[in-house]
Amino acid sequence: xxxxxxxxxxxxxxxxxxxxxxxxxxxxxxxxxxxxxxxxxxxxxxxxxxxxxxxxxxxxxxxxxxxxxxxxxxxxxxxxxxxxxxxxxxxxxxxxxxxxxxxxxxxxxxxxxxxx
Amino acid sequence: xxxxxxxxxxxxxxxxxxxxxxxxxxxxxxxxxxxxxxxxxxxxxxxxxxxxxxxxxxxxxxxxxxxxxxxxxxxxxxxxxxxxxxxxxxxxxxxxxxxxxxxxxxxxxxxx
Numbered sequence: 750x751x752x753x754x755x756x757x758x759x760x761x762x763x764x765x766x767x768x769x770x771x772x773x774x775x776x777x778x779x780x781x782x783x784x785x786x787x788x789x790x791x792x793x794x795x796x797x798x799x800x801x802x803x804x805x806x807x808x809x810x811x812x813x814x815x816x817x818x819x820x821x822x823x824x825x826x827x828x829x830x831x832x833x834x835x836x837x838x839x840x841x842x843x844x845x846x847x848x849x850x851x852x853x854x855x856x857x858x859x860x861x862x863x864x865x
Numbered sequence: 866x867x868x869x870x871x872x873x874x875x876x877x878x879x880x881x882x883x884x885x886x887x888x889x890x891x892x893x894x895x896x897x898x899x900x901x902x903x904x905x906x907x908x909x910x911x912x913x914x915x916x917x918x919x920x921x922x923x924x925x926x927x928x929x930x931x932x933x934x935x936x937x938x939x940x941x942x943x944x945x946x947x948x949x950x951x952x953x954x955x956x957x958x959x960x961x962x963x964x965x966x967x968x969x970x971x972x973x974x975x976x977x
Contacts, residue, residue, distance in 0.1 A: 782964060782965075784967070790969070791952070791967055791968060791969035791970055792909065792952070792967040793967075794964050794965070794966060794967075797964045805964055838906070840908055840909070853899070853911060853914070854909075854911070854965060855911075856908035856909050856910070857908060858907070858908050859907075859908055
């Protein structure tokens, strides 16, 4: 069991470029969560997805950020026109369906975005 | 009021000491509670779930007080390897979709 896989682990972008972060959940997990951690701060919830559905996006910035979890393939967090303030560690986590160990999140190693 | 409040510390303790961390949460509808551990610049890892009756896992004891909306973690016989940031994590948020809300964390440094 490979656990939650995130890539790239490190990504450098210039202001105005796009960043795409990918996350493959643990085998058997159908729920994916994205969190952002700014330097010296705590984890902030961004979005919660199931396959082809966004369940809760209350933590997503209103502009430039989007997330998807298609029927096939990994979940993707997309940041358009990146700014320096987007520099952070982006953690993906997955969990089993509700009622079977739900809410116990397993995290990936994170993707560290640096915007120059 | 913040959804989760923790004393950021750092708590500096000698090896073998007992240390306790506290956390308050604002969402009275939260049903699940956890403590996670985060080592510097790495991903958070589940330390233990927190049950209403309190639970113990080796040197770690977690307590939940729903009436006061308060969670605690006690670490006995601290080891150097316990040095990390400890994150208090209730389920919830106003929409109560099951997402977990992470506290800022309490940093523990165990010294030889």
